[in-house]
Amino acid sequence: xxxxxxxxxxxxxxxxxxxxxxxxxxxxxxxxxxxxxxxxxxxxxxxxxxxxxxxxxxxxxxxxxxxxxxxxxxxxxxxxxxxxxxxxxxxxxxxxxxxxxxxxxxxxxxxxxxxxxxxxxxxxxxxxxxxxxxxxxxxxxxxxxxxxxxxxxxxxxxxxxxxxxxxxxxxxxxxxxxxxxxxxxxxxxxxxxxxxxxxxxxxxxxxx
Numbered sequence: 001x002x003x004x005x006x007x008x009x010x011x012x013x014x015x016x017x018x019x020x021x022x023x024x025x026x027x028x029x030x031x032x033x034x035x036x037x038x039x040x041x042x043x044x045x046x047x048x049x050x051x052x053x054x055x056x057x058x059x060x061x062x063x064x065x066x067x068x069x070x071x072x073x074x075x076x077x078x079x080x081x082x083x084x085x086x087x088x089x090x091x092x093x094x095x096x097x098x099x100x101x102x103x104x105x106x107x108x109x110x111x112x113x114x115x116x117x118x119x120x121x122x123x124x125x126x127x128x129x130x131x132x133x134x135x136x137x138x139x140x141x142x143x144x145x146x147x148x149x150x151x152x153x154x155x156x157x158x159x160x161x162x163x164x165x166x167x168x169x170x171x172x173x174x175x176x177x178x179x180x181x182x183x184x185x186x187x188x189x190x191x192x193x194x195x196x197x198x199x200x201x202x203x204x205x206x207x208x
Contacts, residue, residue: 003116003169003181007046010109013102014043014079017086020099035086042078045071046113050171068172068179069124073117080110116181123164129154132178137200138163141192151180154194161193 021036049071083103090100124130130153138150145165153162164185171179 002112002183006109006112010076010079010106010113011043011047013083013106013109014039017083017099017103017106018043032086032089035082035089038082038085039079040082042075042080042082042110045075045078047075049075069117069120071117072179073114073121076110076113076117080107080114083107083110119182120179123151123153123162126153129156129158133197137196138165138190138193141190141196143188143190143193145186149178151178151185152193152197154197158198159194160189160191161197162187162189163193 018036018040021032049068083106087100087103087107130151132149132151135145135147135149138145138152143150143163143165147166147170149166151164151166155161164180164187166178166180167184167186169181169184171181
């Protein structure tokens with residue numbers, strides 16, 4: 001729920017900010033159209049990230065391995081930059097705005113969204129050793145997980161598998177690198193899972 005709450009806050013504040021500038025209801029003596037354009041671009045990238053899995057299914061193509069994390073990180077960074085620029089211009093002009101508190105909240109939300117993108121990129125930093133497997137394989141290794149699959153990353157020597165059991169929020173499950181934002185998963189290490197993958201003759205957990 002943390003991810004959905006922050007996501008909704010950021011997108012709603014972004015929409016309100018962009019519409020406010022578009023309708024020319026601006027701060028006195030301030031032109032915040034450029035920050036609004038940056039916010040619109042950033043929130044657009046974040047929104048597109050959510051529809052990417054369905055678009056990939058309709059076109060029968062899979063995005064590049066790191067698109068989920070990269071798009072979330074880029075969109076959150078752009079959105080935060082737009083709000084930060086607006087805050088800087090208002091304060092530099094020596095004016096005050098009742099909207100400043102909302103901008104700060106949006107920037108904090110963007111920081112969290114950016115972290116989820118970085119967390120995803122770090123987990124999938126090696127495509128040959130990271131991916132996901134059916135939960136039945138994990139259960140055979142003694143792992144308790146109620147999801148349909150678990151995310152897995154093998155160590156360099158393939159003796160230990162770091163796994164993540166998703167809780168409730170998953171984006172892109174049909175793709176080979178599902179995006180499971182922190183803290184919507186339980187993570188642990190399992191040598192037994194690494195042995196199970198080896199016994200199955202799998203070179204790695206990636207499912208293409």
